[in-house]
Amino acid sequence: MSNILVNAPKTAKRGDVVEIKALIMHPMETGFRPGPNGRIIPRNIIERFTATWNGAEIFAMDMSPAIAANPFVSFFAQANESGTVVLRWTGDEGFAAEHRVDITVA
Amino acid sequence: MRRRLLVVGLGLVFVATYAAAQVGSQSGADKRRSGYRDMGEALQKMQDDDTANPGMLFVQLGSQLWAKPAGVANKSCADCHGADAASMKGVATRYPAIPAGSDRPLDLEGRINLCRTQHQSADPLPPENLDLLALAAFVAHQSRGLPIAPPADPRLEAFRQQGEEIYRRRQGQLNLSCAICHDDNAGKKLAGIVIPEAHPTGYPIYRLEWQALGSLKRRLRNCMVGIRAEAWPLDAPEYTALELYLMERAKGLKLETPAVRP
Numbered sequence: 359m360s361n362i363l364v365n366a367p368k369t370a371k372r373g374d375v376v377e378i379k380a381l382i383m384h385p386m387e388t389g390f391r392p393g394p395n396g397r398i399i400p401r402n403i404i405e406r407f408t409a410t411w412n413g414a415e416i417f418a419m420d421m422s423p424a425i426a427a428n429p430f431v432s433f434f435a436q437a438n439e440s441g442t443v444v445l446r447w448t449g450d451e452g453f454a455a456e457h458r459v460d461i462t463v464a
Numbered sequence: 465m466r467r468r469l470l471v472v473g474l475g476l477v478f479v480a481t482y483a484a485a486q487v488g489s490q491s492g493a494d495k496r497r498s499g500y501r502d503m504g505e506a507l508q509k510m511q512d513d514d515t516a517n518p519g520m521l522f523v524q525l526g527s528q529l530w531a532k533p534a535g536v537a538n539k540s541c542a543d544c545h546g547a548d549a550a551s552m553k554g555v556a557t558r559y560p561a562i563p564a565g566s567d568r569p570l571d572l573e574g575r576i577n578l579c580r581t582q583h584q585s586a587d588p589l590p591p592e593n594l595d596l597l598a599l600a601a602f603v604a605h606q607s608r609g610l611p612i613a614p615p616a617d618p619r620l621e622a623f624r625q626q627g628e629e630i631y632r633r634r635q636g637q638l639n640l641s642c643a644i645c646h647d648d649n650a651g652k653k654l655a656g657i658v659i660p661e662a663h664p665t666g667y668p669i670y671r672l673e674w675q676a677l678g679s680l681k682r683r684l685r686n687c688m689v690g691i692r693a694e695a696w697p698l699d700a701p702e703y704t705a706l707e708l709y710l711m712e713r714a715k716g717l718k719l720e721t722p723a724v725r726p
Contacts, residue, residue: 361521361524361525362521363514363515363520363521363524364515365513379516381518383518383521385676386675426675427518427675427676428521
């Protein structure tokens with residue numbers, strides 16, 4: 359189970375620019391640290407974050423080591439139609455998480 | 465009649481002094497500063513915004529664990545303490561405390577572990593374990609905004625005094641005491657960092673340097689390593705003694721859990 363916190367407006371006026379903030383729990387292992395046995399601990403990071411609004415991509419971001427554990431992302435989008443915003447995180451070791459928010463545009 | 469007037473008169477005097485004391489503690493007189501006030505505006509905003517404060521992810525995890533049955537007893541915290549955890553309001557403001565049937569104080573994590581062993585027939589969680597921190601953050605979060613209120617239990621006094629003695633003792637290769645930094649030099653800078661007054665107002669905290677949630681114990685160990693002192697083992701009673709002293713020193717300051725710290 360993934361722990362995610364999202365802050366997005368429930369409603370917006372057509373044409374408004376809205377801010378969407380998303381925070382996700384993820385340990386971030388940089389891939390540069392040696393473990394207790396002297397060997398490098400394999401990298402485990404979130405590699406990509408995307409957001410779609412009714413299926414159309416509105417924001418995407420590639421992540422690299424040293425951005426942050428539990429990364430916080432904030433971005434802006436223009437509210438053109440009511441619908442569902444889908445936030446998606448994917449990364450090493452098959453990590454995949456998703457969160458949906460419905461925004462009503464009037 | 466005269467007697468009643470006298471009683472009313474005394475009552476008024478009491479109300480007046482009490483009111484003066486209250487105002488005194490809110491304005492000017494109380495100069496204590498939570499570490500929150502020593503942070504930059506950006507970090508304060510991060511702490512205040514529940515969807516930007518990474519500590520809230522762990523509070524969320526804690527709320528899930530709260531409802532999850534554990535141990536041989538297969539009981540959840542919620543089964544005994546209520547699903548909404550309203551019974552936990554104010555609890556963190558008065559820890560460490562001595563549990564019934566014991567004579568030694570426990571910190572909040574220790575109290576949670578006691579419930580695991582005694583009431584859930586589960587193994588205690590090791591120090592700094594993610595689930596333990598998350599449960600502690602969830603429980604302490606129920607007291608956010610409430611003033612720290614150490615219990616009046618006279619048995620705690622000896623432990624608190626031990627804590628104060630440690631606080632004032634010089635230690636480590638740098639031969640410094642906690643008091644030299646956190647009382648005498650608080651507010652000044654050490655390698656570009658403001659030295660805070662060391663009030664335990666926000667634990668467990670999300671510390672950016674750790675990129676993780678951590679306990680007061682972990683924070684104290686960082687300070688001890690900083691002065692090149694040998695940190696006590698994780699289960700040492702010294703941490704609880706120090707916490708008792710720090711909580712008394714911070715009495716009345718508001719809990720912030722989960723706080724963000726640099």
